[in-house]
Ligand code: ADP
């Protein structure tokens with residue numbers, strides 16, 4: 104391979120590490136040879152380069168091996184970017200109005216190809232000189248039957264500055280280019296700066312870590328990132344800088360975890376208690392899975408310690424998180440505390456209430472349900488029961504958070520499907536007792552391990568990675584619209600076997616009206632295909648009154664209707680074991696994790712279940728990848744990994760924790776192994792020097808102090 108893509112599209116971001124606050128690095132860019140006041144002004148305005156340090160951290164986004172060129176005649180066989188050397192023989196402008204096009208005929212000894220531009224024509228045109236030799240970088244595309252290269256990068260070929268080795272490519276802007284600071288101009292600046300850095304870049308990582316991991320020094324990393332000779336140089340440079348970034352982040356997470364453990368003492372659940380034992384020995388509906396047992400032990404150890412529990416419980420849909428939650432709450436009750444279970448929707452809260460009340464019916468545990476639709480009189484009654492301690496478990500929705508809801512002695516809070524709750528809402532649960540209750544957050548959206556380490560690095564994480572026995576894997580297929588009649592035929596067969604069906608439609612905010620119409624049309628066509636009295640069809644969507652929604656949901660749960668047409672309101676948690684088919688309409692419009700969540704509504708009983716992903720005929724490459732992934736696997740963690748690759752960590756985690764996303768070089772989606780490595784190394788270091796007191800860790804200590812000063816509490820989850 105002769106062109107190395109650094110894989111970083113936004114490396115122009117400045118990295119203003121405070122430890123580069125030494126005099127040399129903080130020198131104004133104006134004073135670098137070849138800059139001066141005017142260019143300095145431009146560098147500041149256009150790409151935020153104020154100082155030497157900023158320039159050092161302005162990394163090339165690609166490197167070109169200048170010693171190697173492709174031929175134009177090779178291009179049709181090359182499905183990648185290529186470097187060419189040749190001359191422009193003619194320039195012309197065509198098209199009109201919005202669709203202007205600039206074309207340059209480019210020739211080398213093997214042939215000719217058109218270079219085309221659709222944008223920036225006004226400033227590119229004057230730069231194109233006929234007869235001058237250019238070095239070109241671009242990718243050939245087939246338009247109709249002719250090949251051309253849209254928007255190539257061009258630089259005048261300059262045999263004097265052409266050395267062997269790799270040429271860095273920096274991103275530039277229109278105004279910088281006009282001032283001579285195109286990629287090559289910036290390269291001249293870094294080339295002027297690099298010789299001066301010798302002995303002036305403080306090392307941030309302890310020597311031991313550098314040696315153990317065979318990293319290069321910080322100084323070498325800057326030198327080789329800007330002026331690599333060999334491919335390996337640039338890899339080494341990036342590896343070093345990425346490792347440093349991730350290592351510092353992991354140090355921070357580990358230290359935060361330590362601090363919060365020291366600071367917040369928590370309730371002690373001395374023993375598992377009688378209620379737990381009684382339930383476990385006499386009323387447990389099934390043998391726990393190995394994973395459930397392991398997680399319970401982890402929780403048990405945690406709540407005995409006198410340390411506040413702040414634990415994330417990850418487990419795929421149907422893995423049996425509710426039972427773990429119940430047993431955890433019983434531990435609290437056995438130690439004279441109250442427990443609360445908060446769910447994101449009324450339907451789900453009600454379902455939890457019904458299951459748990461049923462399971463506890465022979466035990467001296469009082470369970471109450473509090474949702475928005477509980478009537479005033481009942482509500483007051485519940486408030487009293489909570490305050491005098493006669494209610495042991497409160498299950499509900501957001502209504503639990505209201506200030507009027509006060510407990511006598513709340514010891515444990517379980518939050519189901521955490522992604523629906525904001526940080527602020529969770530924080531309100533803390534205020535329900537003088538010491539914050541233990542918190543168990545359950546999520547069925549598996550988070551890839553590397554992300555969990557980073558985003559929830561200050562939380563404890565438990566994972567249920569095993570489904571209860573006897574589950575048949577859901578069989579998932581992709582069907583195009585043209586297949587619909589056969590799909591309906593299949594549904595009839597399933598209904599005749601006594602099964603129930605979900606049919607889910609997308610309802611996205613931006614196109615709400617159209618989606619709603621589609622849903623209604625879909626509902627009508629289904630009632631036509633599945634007519635009364637033989638078939639009964641329910642419908643649930645967000646515009647219905649809560650009572651009506653509930654009524655329809657209940658009809659389906661009881662088996663009075665065989666088909667449930669719905670929007671994603673049923674996404675979370677609902678449990679109807681007899682439902683065996685999930686049809687997802689316009690599956691192309693759902694994200695991967697949402698598809699997986701929806702699919703998790705079936706496959707809960709003993710029967711073989713199916714998920715049918717319906718799409719239009721034309722679907723994008725990304726959609727195809729999502730669909731293929733769904734068809735290939737039922738493993739939520741594997742799906743989460745693919746989702747991470749497709750969407751990137753920002754979209755995956757929501758903007759809530761975006762503070763952590765200010766990574767400059769490392770990429771959580773691609774650098775998974777480095778995340779793990781840096782985590783292990785940070786742990787190892789803190790084991791030998793927990794307070795960073797050793798002289799060799801002095802720099803690190805300063806860095807951490809700075810980090811903690813500049814980023815207060817974003818890590819707090821609950
Ligand atoms: P989720 O993790 O998605 O919340 P649930 O707690 O709703 O899953 O459990 C899914 C189904 O599996 C429920 O019907 C539950 O009763 C059942 N279940 C839970 N644990 C076990 C087990 N150890 N053995 C058999 N079935 C179980």
Ligand code: MG
Nearest residue numbers: 424425519676
């Ligand atoms: Mg659940």
